[in-house]
Amino acid sequence: MPKRTPLYAAHIAAGARMVDFGGWEMPINYGSQMKEHDEVRQAAGMFDVSHMTVVDINGPQARHFLSYLLANDVAKLTEPGRAFYTCMLNQQGGVVDDLITYFLDEDFFRIVVNAATHDKDMAWIDSQARAFDVVANERPELAMIAVQGPKARESVLTLLPESDARAVAALRPFRAGQFGELFIARTGYTGEDGFEISMPAESAVAFWEQLIAAGVAPCGLGARDTLRLEAGMNLYGQDMDENVTPFEAGLAWTVALKDDRAFIGKEALLDQKARGVDNKLVGLVLQGRGVLRPGQRVVTDAGEGMITSGSFSPTLQQAIAFARVPQAAGGTCQVDIRGKLLDCNIVRPPFVRNGTVCEGIV
Amino acid sequence: MSNIPSHLQYTESHEWVGVEENGNARIGITDHAQEALGDLVFVELPVVGDEIGQGDPCAVVESVKAASDIYAPVSGQVVAVNEDLDGNPALINADPYGDGWLFELELIDSEELEGLKDAEAYEETLED
Structure with missing residues (x-):
């Protein structure tokens, strides 16, 4: 039995064609993938990404743990609300998954990993976390909607209370914050401006409908794939996996190798670099x-x-x-x-x- | 619900065949097929003059999502291809039984038509 997001009924009502994606029943399109693609490039579209795995890393050693787990260096995340894209690697330097990491507080980071890799990611994170004073708390009760396109931000801002709208309008790229029940990040997977917004599952349908009323077009995984491809963004399992290092996947820019920080896969990457990629x-x-x-x-x-x-x-x-x-x-x-x-x-x-x-x- | 005109004949691989007034067989893909494929972006058609055997892969339609082989529902010689598809493969999405036709064959053996499915039988294959 495939899993369904809180927006499943809303997708069916909007005429979505549903497919299995990593064990989730998700919309591939709502009629025309091409129209949805263009909507995001020219105006605003939205994607149900509630299938993605949100994990909160809580505990006094949160930063220390992620410094070891991730190939990018969390030391770069200096102010609360800052985020980056990174890989987590195995000891051979292969990519276990790619993810976004948000720094929210010294004892609270949030990561978002892929849906299709949920089980192995959680097993990996939990096994690596044992040596640290941290707990990895999955947040399956959160739904997530990505609103993307040149008009995406203004469409979202119209739905927020005035005080929040001002603060959210001021969010710079790769910054995030909690605004009431909404966790809003200025990130995405399309090459357009926009937000990725997490919220309690029970609020997702109402928020989705407000976005439709604001002129944002529902878009499926089909358009998400052509948008991310045009934007030069990798898809895990396709462009990289556990047998490929970030150097072989166009992701050298996400690896912080320079200082003496120890992280999983570092030795293998240094070896590969010395031998030649x-x-x-x-x-x-x-x-x-x-x-x-x-x-x-x-x-x-x-x-x-x-x-x-x-x-x-x-x-x-x-x-x-x-x-x-x-x-x-x-x-x-x-x-x-x-x-x-x-x-x-x-x-x-x-x-x-x-x-x-x-x-x-x- | 998929549109399945009753005057055409069908294959399990979602091609349709319509016999023209001159006796030639016009071939395309069904409404169900175009919907399943999604937006079509490229069509590779046979060349006029090609001899094609029943069941041969003789054309390819590609959507943003996937490439799909087209199998000849009947044997024959290619007498026409739909050149409008070259610049506008989306015609197949918009009008799969009309402007979105693929190619025409001069039949070699009109008895092959009898082995094809009628609209009702094709619809049953979709229900499985």
Whole structure:
């Protein structure tokens, strides 16, 4: 029996086509994935992300624990409300999961990990937490709605009491705070401005309906995937997993290696760095017609690679992809689509940010 | 509920066949298929003159979500393809039985048509 979020009935009422995603029955679209994609790039759309796992790390050693658990350095989170994107690694430097970490108080951090990896993540976090004076408290009673797009923030602000609206309007990117029963973060997974908002499950339907009344379009996981791909954001399980290090997944920028902080996977990463990293994750833009898909073979001058994520980009009106290829690959390559080798340019993601195609992409 | 016109014939793999006045078979994908695939973004059609055997994969339709092979419901020679789909594959979503047709075959063996499903039988396959 798949799990359902508090918004399940609202999705059905809105005409959603539901699919299984990591054991959850979630909307893939409400009619047209392309329209939903464009809505987020041009106005405001919202996603039910209540399936994601919210975990509060409570206890006097919260910071100390996360300093060891995460590849990015929580020392960077200096003021309450600050957040960052990071990976947690295994001892071999492989990615156990990627997550957002919020610093709320010295004895209270919040992390949000993926739904599909819930069980192994919780087992990993609990086992690593034993050596520290912390408790990992899951918050399944929270629903989460991501409101994204150039008009997303103003749409949310109209629903808040005036005093909160002022404070929320002042939130900078990667900052968050608790406002009444709403935990509001200026983060997202689309390459557009917006908020990710957690709230008690019983408040989710009313808030969702208020957002619809404010002109925010419900969007499914289909649009979420093409938006994040255009935005150059990895999907766990597709673009990286436990057998891939952040260096091979375009995530070197999320690893804080420089000081003498010990964290899980650090030795392996230092070793790999010293030996040289064989592969890298790049962006591809198909030069002709067709669609790039995960699993397709990539032929470069430096050897072969493989597409990890690929689709048709509604913004570029061309197929785009992430591919893991040999370190020396550059310029152009070919992708094997049903036995035909088609030309692609190798680019550096993101492809699209804030509604605009990035420089050097086309 | 899916639209299944009663004047067409169907396959279990969600193609439809309509016999034109000149006796050629026009082929497309069903309303159910286009809905399941979602927004179509690319179509690879056979070439006029190709000889195609019943059951052969002879075209590909791709949505943002997935690529799907189209199998020839009957044998024949390709006499026309829908060139409008080239710049506008969304025609298949908008009008799967009309402007969104894929290609036309000159039939080799009209008895093959008798093995296809009528609207009622096709609808039953969707209920399973």
